[in-house]
Amino acid sequence: MYTYIHNEIVPAEKAFLHVRDLSIQRGYGVFDFFKIKDGHPYFLNDYLERFYHSAKVMHLSVPQPPDALKSIICQLIEKNNIAESGIKIILTGGYSEDGYLPSDPNLIITQHSLILPSEEVVNKGVKIITQDYVRDLPTAKTINYSMGIWLAKKIKEELAYDVLYHQNNVVSEFPRCNFFIVRKDDTVVTPIDRVLNGITRKNILKLAANKYNAEEGIITLDDIYHAKEAFLTSTTKRIVPIVEINDTFINNGKPGPISLSLLAGLKALEQQDVRLNKQ
Amino acid sequence: MYTYIHNEIVPAEKAFLHVRDLSIQRGYGVFDFFKIKDGHPYFLNDYLERFYHSAKVMHLSVPQPPDALKSIICQLIEKNNIAESGIKIILTGGYSEDGYLPSDPNLIITQHSLILPSEEVVNKGVKIITQDYVRDLPTAKTINYSMGIWLAKKIKEELAYDVLYHQNNVVSEFPRCNFFIVRKDDTVVTPIDRVLNGITRKNILKLAANKYNAEEGIITLDDIYHAKEAFLTSTTKRIVPIVEINDTFINNGKPGPISLSLLAGLKALEQQDVRLNKQ
Numbered sequence: 190m191y192t193y194i195h196n197e198i199v200p201a202e203k204a205f206l207h208v209r210d211l212s213i214q215r216g217y218g219v220f221d222f223f224k225i226k227d228g229h230p231y232f233l234n235d236y237l238e239r240f241y242h243s244a245k246v247m248h249l250s251v252p253q254p255p256d257a258l259k260s261i262i263c264q265l266i267e268k269n270n271i272a273e274s275g276i277k278i279i280l281t282g283g284y285s286e287d288g289y290l291p292s293d294p295n296l297i298i299t300q301h302s303l304i305l306p307s308e309e310v311v312n313k314g315v316k317i318i319t320q321d322y323v324r325d326l327p328t329a330k331t332i333n334y335s336m337g338i339w340l341a342k343k344i345k346e347e348l349a350y351d352v353l354y355h356q357n358n359v360v361s362e363f364p365r366c367n368f369f370i371v372r373k374d375d376t377v378v379t380p381i382d383r384v385l386n387g388i389t390r391k392n393i394l395k396l397a398a399n400k401y402n403a404e405e406g407i408i409t410l411d412d413i414y415h416a417k418e419a420f421l422t423s424t425t426k427r428i429v430p431i432v433e434i435n436d437t438f439i440n441n442g443k444p445g446p447i448s449l450s451l452l453a454g455l456k457a458l459e460q461q462d463v464r465l466n467k468q
Numbered sequence: 469m470y471t472y473i474h475n476e477i478v479p480a481e482k483a484f485l486h487v488r489d490l491s492i493q494r495g496y497g498v499f500d501f502f503k504i505k506d507g508h509p510y511f512l513n514d515y516l517e518r519f520y521h522s523a524k525v526m527h528l529s530v531p532q533p534p535d536a537l538k539s540i541i542c543q544l545i546e547k548n549n550i551a552e553s554g555i556k557i558i559l560t561g562g563y564s565e566d567g568y569l570p571s572d573p574n575l576i577i578t579q580h581s582l583i584l585p586s587e588e589v590v591n592k593g594v595k596i597i598t599q600d601y602v603r604d605l606p607t608a609k610t611i612n613y614s615m616g617i618w619l620a621k622k623i624k625e626e627l628a629y630d631v632l633y634h635q636n637n638v639v640s641e642f643p644r645c646n647f648f649i650v651r652k653d654d655t656v657v658t659p660i661d662r663v664l665n666g667i668t669r670k671n672i673l674k675l676a677a678n679k680y681n682a683e684e685g686i687i688t689l690d691d692i693y694h695a696k697e698a699f700l701t702s703t704t705k706r707i708v709p710i711v712e713i714n715d716t717f718i719n720n721g722k723p724g725p726i727s728l729s730l731l732a733g734l735k736a737l738e739q740q741d742v743r744l745n746k747q
Contacts, residue, residue, distance in 0.1 A: 194487065205484035206492060208473065208576050213485060213558065215613040216495025247614070248621055277567075279492065282617070287583070288556075289613070289644075290620060297487050304566070325601075325615045333614045334494040334568070335526070336604045338561070341569055342527055365568075 191268050193261055193298035198268060201299065211282025211291055218281035218294075218332040219243035222424055223388075224303065225274045228266055229463050233259070235388045239330065244280055246329035249294045251280060262298065269300045275425065276300050279332065306426050311452070314432030314444040315350035317421075318343065319410065322354045323361060327383045337364025350429070351421060356383070358410045363421055366429075369393065370408055371401075371418035371447045381405035389422040389455070396454040401447065410434075418445030428452040470547050472540055472577035477547060480578065489574055490561025496570065497560035497611040498522035501703055502667075503582065504553045507545055508742050512538065514667045518609065523559050525608035528573045530559060541577060548579045554704065555579050558611065585705050590731070593711030593723040594629035596700075597622065598689065601633045602640060606662045616643025629708070630700060635662070637689045642700055645708075648672065649687055650680075650697035650726045657691075660684035668701040668734070675733040680726065689713075697724030707731040 192204035211217040221240040224231045237255050244251050251258065262276060277299050282291035320343075322336055340352045351363045361383040362368055367390040369379045377397035379390055397403035413419055419431040419439050428451055430444030471483035490496040500519040503510045516534050523530050530537065541555060556578050562571035599622075601615050619631045630642045640662040641647055646669040648658045656676035658669055676682035692698055698710040698718050707730055709723030 192487065202486075204487045206487060207481075208471065208483045208485060208558070208578065210492070211617075212495065213489070213491045213497075213560065213576070214611065215617060216491065216497065216611040217613060217617050218492075218495070247618060279487070281492065288580070289617065291617065297492070299487065301567070322604075326618060331614050332493065332495040333612050334496060335610050335612045338490075338494060338496050338568065338570065339526060339605060 314430035316433035366423040370416040593709035595712035645702040649695040655681040
């Protein structure tokens, strides 16, 4: 496996950053992550657009323009030659002079095998717990996961799959996933505020709008207890049905038909993205 | 200059972490920082106690017990042999298997020259601005400075020295410093909640209690506008008088006598710490 770092492609085991880097000194950096199948990166333009947005929000400047970055990504994909995988692009605050203020950012691109959710998880649905918290600067995909990782212990103790953030009962997102509910009237809703603009979230909103009412809106904890269905979305996980929240079942405690139909729609949309880019 | 990393002391320019480290992947880690003069680390036990506390809060385990860690620190100080400097100990989430959950932590110890506040800053005092924010898990000294560094641009634009966090008008701390006011009745107060337990903060509380009333309490933004004096404290900065907040002068807009007397007391306490440890 190979990694891009310090402006060159090197064997992954040789990808090191000096400890002066601001990610190590101050946890300062942004990143993005997308899936690859048979050499094709799904929805690449969307992911790159978000990556540049995150960098801008955090006052970091990506060293390459999008076309040059795409070309590096393509070289890496070709060199690694793995059928199904994920690519992570990290942009750190760079080798800071004073250990605090960002310098010229370091760009790192790594490729990984993917761990997809099991069939059981999708068929049975999962339990989630909740936590009062809002990410700093939520529209930026920063590398700061202090709270998310700190909560991993609680998730394990509660035998839950993930933890949903809320503030004053208004829910926002999971540490690494977006959140949706289906209301009693079949409206598909995802939180409008204080969330990362997930690419899967965007695709699901588009797919849902074809068949149902779909909107970005305010979702309270109480709305979830009265929802018909609930699910989470992410690049790796696609859609995972949520059937239990803080020990209370949602509806009949089973994955709902709208969640599963949107998952089928998403898989079809991925295929369409491959076809469009082959033409 | 030398650095301790991967269980050995190496030339500082060779101190690298593999990009799999959780500080680079997820900004996950804790650290601490203390001053050295002529081979003597000031208040070392206090700093180490806090370092182990931070690690525990973040579910990380320091590979060495305190005595072994002290011995490494002493070896590094001896090898580097710099009269006046600072030592930073970083404990990261380690080389994570899945890029999310902590593994065996990586311990890094670096030594740096110190940039002390100028005489002008101490004699004239500084302006601060304010920001609605509370650090995640404030009693842990994590490496997460996303918000603090993000605000550096605003600090510069407002020609300020630092930014004070508050929530619903109750103030807590600066990104890297603690905060104190002197009330009209000469009570020296520092925020009781949502703060890092600074070692300088602790020392100032002790010194202040000898001469004045000193307490940990609730300080609102309004309290600051009506304070007699205000100042910030940190390991590197000791005490810096604050004379202006959001374009409003505090009292007469000059450093106050109690702030300056506590600064003199702190310098004397540092000398005492050297003497006690020489015996």
